[in-house]
Amino acid sequence: MPEPTAEIVDLRSDTVTRPTEGMRRAIASAEVGDDVFREDPTTRALEVRVAQMLGKEAALFVPSGTMGNQLAIALHTRPGDEVIVGEGAHVYWYESGAGAALSGVQFAVAGSGGLFRGADVRSAQKPRAYWCARTSLVCIENTHNRAGGRIFPSAWVDEIAAACADEDLPMHLDGARLWNACTASGETPASLARHFVTVSVCFSKGLGAPAGSVLAGPGPLIERAVRLRKMWGGGMRQVGMLAAAATYALDHHMTRLASDHEHAALIARGVLSLGTCEVTPPETNIVQVKFPKPIAARIEALANKQGIRVSIPDPDRIRIVTHLDVKKVDAVRACEVLQAVITSEVR
Ligand SMILES: Cc1ncc(COP(=O)(O)O)c(C=O)c1O
Structure with missing residues (x-):
């Protein structure tokens, strides 16, 4: 499994973003x-x-x-x-x-x-x-x-x-x-x-x-x-x-939404390639992974230990949402961690 790093990649929702420096300046001078x-x-x-x-x-x-x-x-x-x-x-x-x-x-x-x-x-x-x-x-x-x-x-x-x-x-x-x-x-x-x-x-x-x-x-x-x-x-x-x-x-920030969609596709492809769970092909920035048994909470907890946060919409499903604060390198790391965690739990 990849080593945990200090940096957390929060993929629970696209609502977790923090305002950029430019946005903070716009707020301050409004x-x-x-x-x-x-x-x-x-x-x-x-x-x-x-x-x-x-x-x-x-x-x-x-x-x-x-x-x-x-x-x-x-x-x-x-x-x-x-x-x-x-x-x-x-x-x-x-x-x-x-x-x-x-x-x-x-x-x-x-x-x-x-x-x-x-x-x-x-x-x-x-x-x-x-x-x-x-x-x-x-x-x-x-x-x-x-x-x-x-x-x-x-x-x-x-x-x-x-x-x-x-x-x-x-x-x-x-x-x-x-x-x-x-x-x-x-x-x-x-x-x-x-x-x-x-x-x-x-x-x-x-x-x-x-x-x-x-x-x-x-x-x-x-x-x-x-x-x-x-x-x-x-x-x-x-x-x-x-x-x-x-x-x-x-x-x-409108024009950069396309990269969120690319990052979602990258994660979806990686998880799908395991061949052990269902992955809804993402059309935008949300990826859903469905497991053959209700282990979403366990997958979430194990990924969390590795600094990757996902949400649990259902007992057998996790949700991964890409956004402004997720760079390509974060998406790649999230994918590697999820692949390792899923492989350890679903055979
Ligand atoms: C589809 C949809 N509609 C409405 C909302 C509500 O937005 P808010 O959290 O700003 O109330 C959300 C929030 O995630 C949403 O996903």
Whole structure:
């Protein structure tokens, strides 16, 4: 097994990055005002920029992707409504039950594996009859986190949009990693966002900002979101410091996402070459390794001892996420350690 070194390679998530020197300088020199008064120039400029990038009328800076998604759910639904999502959707799995707690909605799962098609929406939607829950929103995650950073195929989104148009259903895009989908597919953010009424994007994942997301959509909906954001405690004052980090990330970190994808592919190839476990071919920056038995916690602990940190989404699965703080040399070392650990545990 490779010798442990002092340097830890943290592959648990792309949210673990620390701001670069350049980003810290941008934060320190940000022009700021009180954003609850809507007087923070850096934040307002970022909102305009991101709205344009996504082809939407307006946008609102929010503290987190969770708040962006949950504001969208609240804007599109009424208590008792149902939201159609893919299997393992972040809004359904990882947002602490906020859909139920804040908006009073329930979720229906379309298809399997996270991605779904137009026909899946049609079969998941409850009939508009008797006392059925009212289906009022379809939410898509691109890239899909639990599915291993998979890109939602554009043709499938087109099908879903057609099904939604037939039923007058709005669509929300959880684009926490939309930037990765754009990098890998060569499509623009506006193109990937075109069917969606609202879109949330994050700066705190692959783009490497310390916090911050944006919810974009039609002007009147975003106006309502401003009020809800305040109600939920997300109104921030001189938040231009965070908006400056996000702006810096858009300017400097978009083009480097391709190397995260290459590093994920490098690790996936190395682990796959062992021939002892299933590796989902990474489409972006997430690699999932599935073992023939529930040994993910043991693999995680052994890799951790060698300075390689991974996460455990399921008892038989580990997740490896590449990001700004992972250089090629780190990816190579992570691959060697994982190969050695897996070989010692899976035969
Ligand atoms: C797909 C997806 N959506 C939303 C979020 C929520 O983002 P935040 O942690 O900023 O609330 C995450 C976080 O990892 C995510 O992976």
